[in-house]
Amino acid sequence: MTRILLFLGALTLATACAPSQVRDTATASNPPVSADNEAMRIHFVDVGQGLGVLLEFPCAAMLIDTGGEQDGEFDSDAALTGYLDAFFARRTDLHRTLALVALTHPHIDHTRGVAAVTGRYTILNAIDNGMTHGSGGAGQSELQQFARDHAATTHYRAVHLEEIPQPLGLTDAVIDPIRCPNIDPQIHALWGQVATDPGWPGIRFGKTPFQNANNHSVVLRVDFGKASALFTGDLEEPAIRELVKRSTGSDVLNVDVYQVGHHGSINGTLPELVAAMTPEFAVFSMGPATRQLTWSAWKYGHPRKEIVDMLQAGIARQREPINVQVGLQGEKFVPHKVEKAVYGTAWDGSVVVEATADGQFKVVTARRPTL
Numbered sequence: 001m002t003r004i005l006l007f008l009g010a011l012t013l014a015t016a017c018a019p020s021q022v023r024d025t026a027t028a029s030n031p032p033v034s035a036d037n038e039a040m041r042i043h044f045v046d047v048g049q050g051l052g053v054l055l056e057f058p059c060a061a062m063l064i065d066t067g068g069e070q071d072g073e074f075d076s077d078a079a080l081t082g083y084l085d086a087f088f089a090r091r092t093d094l095h096r097t098l099a100l101v102a103l104t105h106p107h108i109d110h111t112r113g114v115a116a117v118t119g120r121y122t123i124l125n126a127i128d129n130g131m132t133h134g135s136g137g138a139g140q141s142e143l144q145q146f147a148r149d150h151a152a153t154t155h156y157r158a159v160h161l162e163e164i165p166q167p168l169g170l171t172d173a174v175i176d177p178i179r180c181p182n183i184d185p186q187i188h189a190l191w192g193q194v195a196t197d198p199g200w201p202g203i204r205f206g207k208t209p210f211q212n213a214n215n216h217s218v219v220l221r222v223d224f225g226k227a228s229a230l231f232t233g234d235l236e237e238p239a240i241r242e243l244v245k246r247s248t249g250s251d252v253l254n255v256d257v258y259q260v261g262h263h264g265s266i267n268g269t270l271p272e273l274v275a276a277m278t279p280e281f282a283v284f285s286m287g288p289a290t291r292q293l294t295w296s297a298w299k300y301g302h303p304r305k306e307i308v309d310m311l312q313a314g315i316a317r318q319r320e321p322i323n324v325q326v327g328l329q330g331e332k333f334v335p336h337k338v339e340k341a342v343y344g345t346a347w348d349g350s351v352v353v354e355a356t357a358d359g360q361f362k363v364v365t366a367r368r369p370t371l
């Protein structure tokens with residue numbers, strides 16, 4: 001009852017104080033997770049068009065990217081810090097500490113929240129691809145500067161492709177600073193900044209694929225006992241093709257959970273990657289088609305119908321069916337039914353994939369699907 005009254009009170013206050021443009025931070029609400037602190041939880045935080053993934057372990061937490069979308073209708077900094085504050089209020093044993101902050105690449109939908117995160121939480125380690133230019137270059141530079149300013153307590157390393165052993169990936173005490181009493185999660189970098197142009201063909205928006213920071217995304221594989229996940233950032237077609245080639249003859253891309261690359265863009269997932277992963281779950285991080293603004297998922301056409309269908313064809317596991325909007329191209333969406341274990345922050349709110357070390361999974365979402 002108290003909770004209801006508080007909620008009504010907050011609602012009244014919100015209505016009374018509402019500016020002309022209402023910001024949607026309601027989606028920052030944390031899904032109801034179990035009390036099992038021996039599990040790994042992958043929290044795909046709803047940061048709108050962008051990426052912000054919190055990984056929760058029995059003894060530590062880490063963050064991949066910091067979102068997100070910032071416009072008259074959504075505030076990703078508020079969404080991300082609201083989520084993290086609620087998380088640390090539950091996990092008081094972690095003392096508002098992120099063992100690792102990893103930035104995949106310097107684009108604003110991935111680095112916008114760097115200042116908000118460094119200003120609020122303790123950060124022990126930081127990695128990125130070493131670049132400082134791009135729409136999110138300021139955020140990535142800020143993280144690097146933060147590490148320099150706090151060198152005694154925050155370790156930093158840039159990840160370069162040329163130093164990554166093939167096929168199993170690169171790890172060290174900065175990339176993988178987490179070891180819990182009963183389990184040692186494994187974190188490996190499989191891709192990073194590419195030093196020299198491999199001659200990738202095709203020019204988009206006046207840039208070669210090599211000049212596109214997406215293709216220099218830090219790619220991470222995380223293992224928790226028998227459970228595993230892959231985070232490809234915004235890696236695009238030519239780099240994904242090379243990543244798959246590098247993994248040939250190994251199981252390094254064979255994972256259970258896939259952070260769908262580039263928010264479900266047509267160039268962010270390839271059939272050979274899905275074949276190599278054989279994923280059980282796929283999660284898109286994107287904004288809703290209803291926010292029809294300049295830097296929105298609607299503008300880009302995320303997620304593309306072809307990618308949703310490719311993942312539905314490649315995943316056997318079912319989900320509670322949901323009717324969603326999928327992109328045919330930028331600004332053009334159609335209704336679509338999703339029945340396989342494919343989730344999206346625009347559809348479900350924040351999505352949490354819970355995994356036990358013996359490979360049992362559960363998904364909880366902030367919103368229940370509406371059919």
Ligand SMILES: [Zn+2]
Binds near residue numbers: 107110234262
């Ligand atoms: Zn992005």
